[in-house]
Amino acid sequence: MRNVVKIPLIFILLILIYFVFTTGSDETIHQQINETKNQVVQDAIEQYNIIKRNGSDLEISMHAGFVADAFLKVGDKENYSKWKKIENQKEQKAKNANVRLP
Numbered sequence: 324m325r326n327v328v329k330i331p332l333i334f335i336l337l338i339l340i341y342f343v344f345t346t347g348s349d350e351t352i353h354q355q356i357n358e359t360k361n362q363v364v365q366d367a368i369e370q371y372n373i374i375k376r377n378g379s380d381l382e383i384s385m386h387a388g389f390v391a392d393a394f395l396k397v398g399d400k401e402n403y404s405k406w407k408k409i410e411n412q413k414e415q416k417a418k419n420a421n422v423r424l425p
């Protein structure tokens with residue numbers, strides 16, 4: 324009879340331990356979301372820098388737009404504006420070089 328009682332108690336204890344260690348606080352969840360957002364922005368900037376070294380002005384303009392969009396998605400208006408200016412400058416440079424824009 325004691326073994327019958329112990330098994331459900333152990334099972335309940337294991338479930339409680341699982342929930343304690345797998346559920347994070349709201350602060351932890353928000354921190355993870357912010358880290359993910361920052362990583363998305365950093366990846367976009369890294370891709371831009373690769374294109375900037377080897378790409379045409381049109382390609383650079385397009386990737387500056389991708390970076391601007393990444394900042395827009397994370398709600399960073401200041402950096403969004405900065406990257407939109409870079410995008411427009413590179414687009415203008417591509418136009419001046421007679422590159423056909425889509």
